[in-house]
Amino acid sequence: xxxxxxxPARSLTATLFALAAVSRAAVxxxxxxxxxxxxxxxxxxxxxGPGVLVRKxxxxxxxxxxxxxxxxxxxxxxxxxxxASPYKETRTxxxxxxxxxxxxxxxxxxxxxxxESDYIAKTGFFSISESMFGDxxxxxxxxxxxxxxxxxxxxQAGLVTTTWVxxxxxxxxxxxxxxxxxxxxxxxxxxxxxxxxxxxxxxANPYRSARYVGPDGLVHTEAQVYPDTRTGNAGSVQLKYxxxxxxxxxxxxxxxxxxxGILAHTLGxxxxxxxxxxxxxxxxxxxxRQNAATFYSDLFPYEDxxxxxxxxRELAQFDDLTFGLGASWLFHPSWPHWIEKGTxxxxxxxxxxxxxxxxxxxVGGMPMGVPLYAYGANITQFFISFWY
Amino acid sequence: xxxxxxxxxxxxxxxxxxxxxxCTPVQPWVKPYEREHLADPIMSFNANPIQSSYLTHVFExxxxxxxxxxxxxxxxxxx
Amino acid sequence: MDxxxxxxxxxxxxxxxxxxxxxxxxxxxxxxxxxxxxAAPAFQLPSSANTPLALSDLKGQVVLINFWASWxxxxxxxxxxxxxxxxxxxxxxxxxxGVNVEPKSVDALGFLKGTPVTFPILFxxxxxxxxxxxxxxxxxxxxxxxxxxxxxxxxxxxxxEESEYLDQIRSLMRE
Numbered sequence: 001x002x003x004x005x006x007x008p009a010r011s012l013t014a015t016l017f018a019l020a021a022v023s024r025a026a027v028x029x030x031x032x033x034x035x036x037x038x039x040x041x042x043x044x045x046x047x048x049g050p051g052v053l054v055r056k057x058x059x060x061x062x063x064x065x066x067x068x069x070x071x072x073x074x075x076x077x078x079x080x081x082x083x084a085s086p087y088k089e090t091r092t093x094x095x096x097x098x099x100x101x102x103x104x105x106x107x108x109x110x111x112x113x114x115x116e117s118d119y120i121a122k123t124g125f126f127s128i129s130e131s132m133f134g135d136x137x138x139x140x141x142x143x144x145x146x147x148x149x150x151x152x153x154x155x156q157a158g159l160v161t162t163t164w165v166x167x168x169x170x171x172x173x174x175x176x177x178x179x180x181x182x183x184x185x186x187x188x189x190x191x192x193x194x195x196x197x198x199x200x201x202x203x204a205n206p207y208r209s210a211r212y213v214g215p216d217g218l219v220h221t222e223a224q225v226y227p228d229t230r231t232g233n234a235g236s237v238q239l240k241y242x243x244x245x246x247x248x249x250x251x252x253x254x255x256x257x258x259x260x261g262i263l264a265h266t267l268g269x270x271x272x273x274x275x276x277x278x279x280x281x282x283x284x285x286x287x288x289r290q291n292a293a294t295f296y297s298d299l300f301p302y303e304d305x306x307x308x309x310x311x312x313r314e315l316a317q318f319d320d321l322t323f324g325l326g327a328s329w330l331f332h333p334s335w336p337h338w339i340e341k342g343t344x345x346x347x348x349x350x351x352x353x354x355x356x357x358x359x360x361x362x363v364g365g366m367p368m369g370v371p372l373y374a375y376g377a378n379i380t381q382f383f384i385s386f387w388y
Numbered sequence: 389x390x391x392x393x394x395x396x397x398x399x400x401x402x403x404x405x406x407x408x409x410x411c412t413p414v415q416p417w418v419k420p421y422e423r424e425h426l427a428d429p430i431m432s433f434n435a436n437p438i439q440s441s442y443l444t445h446v447f448e449x450x451x452x453x454x455x456x457x458x459x460x461x462x463x464x465x466x467x
Numbered sequence: 468m469d470x471x472x473x474x475x476x477x478x479x480x481x482x483x484x485x486x487x488x489x490x491x492x493x494x495x496x497x498x499x500x501x502x503x504x505x506a507a508p509a510f511q512l513p514s515s516a517n518t519p520l521a522l523s524d525l526k527g528q529v530v531l532i533n534f535w536a537s538w539x540x541x542x543x544x545x546x547x548x549x550x551x552x553x554x555x556x557x558x559x560x561x562x563x564x565g566v567n568v569e570p571k572s573v574d575a576l577g578f579l580k581g582t583p584v585t586f587p588i589l590f591x592x593x594x595x596x597x598x599x600x601x602x603x604x605x606x607x608x609x610x611x612x613x614x615x616x617x618x619x620x621x622x623x624x625x626x627x628e629e630s631e632y633l634d635q636i637r638s639l640m641r642e
Contacts, residue, residue: 011455014444026467026623027540034438040446053438060625067438134416134603135465172455175403178433180465183422188433192455234455238433242425256453264453272430280430290452314452347439353450379446383438420605421568421597427538466541466605467623 011234012144012172012192015095015112015125026104026131028063031056034385042351042377044076051383063099065110068092078360078373079208079313087155091116097125105130108142118151118162123170136180146170150202166202171195188238196230203230210311211361212300219299225309227295232258236266247273261294262315282326282347289319298357313358313373320353322379342386349379420465427464434458501601503618507532507611508599512566512589515579520564520587527613529639531563531632534597534607537578538569541624542606546584548629552636553586560613561636564589568597568605608632612639 032055039048051069058064069092076086097110106129114121127142148168154161176190196203204226214220236254243249254266270284293315295308326347333339353375360373418426425431434440440458448454500508507530511521522530533549535542546565553563563586567575570592579588591597600609604622610632612618619635621628 011444011448011457014441014448014455014457026465027463030540034436036438036442038442051438051442060627069442131465134418134420136416136418174455176456180418180423180426183418184425186426186431186433188458190456190458194455232454234453236456238458240431240433242428242431246428246430248428248430254453254456256455258452260452262452264451266453274430288447288451288453293452314450320451345436345439349443379443381439381442383436385436385438416603419594419597419602420607421534421536421594421602423605424536424538424569427536464539464605466539467625 011194012125012127012142012174015110015123015144026101026106026135028057028061028099028101028106029055029065030387031063032385032387034383036381036383038379038381040377040379042379043353043375044078044081046074047071061101063101065095065097065099067095069094085155089116104132104135117160118153120149122147125172127174138178140174140176142172142174144170144172146172148202150198152206165206166198166200168196168198168202170197184242186240188236188240190234190236190238192234194230194232194234198226198228201226201228203228204310205312205314208310208312210300210309211298212303212305214303220303222300222303222309224311225307227260227308230258230260232256232260232262247271256290260315261292262290264288264290278330280328280330282324282328284324284326286322286324287319288321290317292317292357296357298359311358313355316358317356318353318358319356320351322349322351324349324379338388340387342384345381345383345385347379347381351377351379353377423463423465427466432463499601501609501617501620503620505617507609507615507617510596510599512591512596514590515588520589522615525562525564526615527560529561529613529636530611530615531561531636532566532600532609532611533563534566534568534591534600534602534605536568536605537574539605543578543582544626545606545624545629546582550584550586552629552632553584556636556640557586559640561640562586566591566596568594568602570594610635610639612642 032053034053036051037048038051040046049070049072051067053065053067055063055065071091073089073091074086075089080086091114093112093114095110095112097108100107108127108129110125112121112123112125123144123146125142125144127140129138129140131138146169148170149164150166150168151162151164154163172192172194174190174192176188178189179187181187201224204224208224209221210224211219211221234254234256236252238252239250241249248271250270252266252268256262256264256266266286266288268284268286270282272280272282274280293310295306296310296312296315298311298316300306300309324347326345328343328345330341330343332341355373358373359370361370429435444457507522509522511519514520531549531552533545535546537543549563549565553561557563565584565586565588567588567590569575572590572592575588575590600607606624608621608624609617610619618639621631
C-alpha cells in the first residue's frame with residue numbers, strides 16, 4: 001500500500017529543514033546524533049518505528065549527515081475496511097547529505113531514497129544558504145529532483161504480487177529568507193513550488209476507488225482518473241519572539257494552492273518555556289484547512305461523469321486541529337567524555353480531523369444516514385539526542 | 389527547465405535581497421554582541437530536526453498541501 | 468512586450484537605483500576608527516580580579532583583546548587556546564584581556580567555572596567598549612603593540628587561527 005501515495009514529492013523545505021539543524025549564519029550545524037521512536041495511531045491505522053540521524057564535521061568546512069527511518073504500518077483504515085482487508089507494510093527511508101562552508105555561504109547536497117513494496121522514491125537535492133548584513137539576514141535557494149517508481153500490490157490467495165504502474169517525476173524549487181528584526185524577534189519567509197509529472201495515473205492512489213450512482217439507483221465503484229501533472233505553490237511566514245522571562249513564542253501561517261484546485265491554509269502557534277536549567281516544556285497548536293480538488297467528489301452522479309475522477313480523501317474538503325505537548329530534559333553524561341551534552345525528549349500530539357465531503361461507508365452500506373468521516377489520532381515521539 | 393511564473397515570483401524576494409547585499413555593507417542594527425537571546429536554543433527555528441521532519445511527514449501524508457515548512461537562520465551569527 | 472516582463476524590468480531598475488544610493492551613503496560612513504595604525508581607545512572595566520582594569524595600565528606590553536560571550540560557540544572553543552597563549556608569553560611582556568560582552572555576567576561566570584582561564588576577564592555589561600572597538604563579529608580579537616596602537620584585527624574564530632595570533636604576537640614583541 002503506498003504509504004507515500006499521491007504525495008508529489010517530499011517537500012524540499014522539509015528536507016532542508018530536517019538537515020539544517022540550527023543553521024547558524026556562517027557556522028556549520030552542530031555535530032549530533034539522534035535516535036527516536038515514533039508512533040501514529042488513528043483512523044484505524046497504526047504506524048510506528050525507529051529513526052536515527054547522525055551528523056559530524058570532517059574538517060572545518062565540511063559536515064556530513066546520514067539518517068534512516070522505518071515505518072511499520074498496520075492498516076485497517078476506513079478505505080481498507082470498505083473495499084479490502086487489513087494489511088501490514090514496512091516503509092524505509094534513508095538520507096545522506098553534505099554541507100560545505102565557504103565564507104558566509106553553505107552549500108548543501110544530498111540524496112534520499114524511500115522504499116515500500118509498491119513504491120520506490122529517489123530524490124536528489126541541492127541548496128545554497130548565505131548570511132549577510134552582519135548575519136542579520138540569511139537567504140537560501142534550493143532545488144530537488146525526484147524519480148519515483150510507482151506500483152500496485154495485488155493480494156491473491158495469501159500472495160502479494162507487485163505490478164509496476166509507471167513513473168513519477170518531481171521538481172521542487174524553494175527560496176527562503178530569515179531576518180533578525182530586533183534582538184528578540186526573528187522572521188522567516190519561505191516559498192516552494194512543486195511540479196510533478198506522472199504517467200499511467202502514477203500520481204493517483206490505485207487502492208482507492210470513486211463512487212457513482214448507477215442507472216439502477218445503487219452505488220457502484222469506478223476507477224479513479226487523475227491528471228498526469230500537478231503544480232503546487234506554497235508560501236509561509238514564521239515569527240519567533242523572545243519573551244523577557246526567558247520563554248519563546250512562535251506563530252506561523254502557510255498558504256498552499258495547486259493546479260488540482262486545492263487551496264489550503266495552515267496556522268500554527270507554539271510556546272516554549274524552560275522551567276529550570278535542565279527542563280524545557282513546549283505547547284503548540286496547529287490548524288489546517290483545505291477545500292476539495294476540482295475533480296473530487298464523494299459520490300458522482302453517474303459513471304464516467306468527468307475527465308478526472310477522484311474520491312481519495314486526501315483531496316477532499318476537510319480541516320484538522322492538532323494540540324501538542326513536549327518535554328525535554330538536558331543532561332551532561334560523565335561517560336563517555338567526548339559527549340558534550342544530551343537531551344531526552346517526549347512529544348505527544350493529538351490530532352482531530354473532520355471531513356466536509358467524505359462519508360464513512362465502512363460503518364454501513366446505506367447512503368442515507370452515513371456519517372461524515374472524522375477521527376482522532378495520537379502522535380507520539382520519544383527521542384534522545386547527543387552532541388559531541 | 390520549466391520554472392513557471394509562480395517559481396519566478398517566489399525567487400523575486402530573496403533575489404532582491406541578494407542584489408542589495410552585493411552592492412553595499414548595510415550596518416547591522418542588532419550588533420553581534422547583542423545576540424544573546426537570538427542564540428538561545430529556544431529561539432531556533434528548528435532545534436530538533438528528527439522531530440520536525442517526522443511531524444512534517446505525518447501531515448504531508450494526510451493533507452493535500454506540502455512545502456514551505458521551515459526556516460533556517462537566526463542564531464548567534466558567530467564567525 | 469508582455470506587461471509582466473516590463474514590470475520585472477522596472478523592479479530590477481529600482482533595486483539598482485536603491486543599490487547605488489546605499490553605496491554612495493555607505494561610502495561616507497565606512498571610515499572606521501579601529502584600523503591598523505590607529506590608537507587604541509582607552510577604557511576601564513570591572514575585572515574578575517575585583518579591581519577595575521584600565522587599558523592605560525598595560526602600556527609597554529603587547530595586548531590581545533578578545534571580545535567573547537558564553538552563548539557564542541566559537542568563543543567558547545577559543546578560550547582554552549587563548550589561555551595557552553597567555554601562559555606561554557605573559558612573562559615576556561604580553562597580556563591578554565577577555566572582554567565579556569554580556570549584560571548579565573551570571574552565564575559567563577558559570578562557563579568560567581567549568582572552563583577556568585588564567586588571564587583577566589573584564590565585564591563590558593553596558594556594551595560601551597564593544598561599541599568603542601566597533602565589534603562586528605563574535606568573537607572579535609584586536610592585537611595592540613607596545614605603544615598602544617591597533618595592529619591586527621580578527622573577526623570570528625576558526626580552529627587553527629591561533630597560529631596567526633602566535634606569529635603576530637611574536638612579531639610585535641620583537642619590535
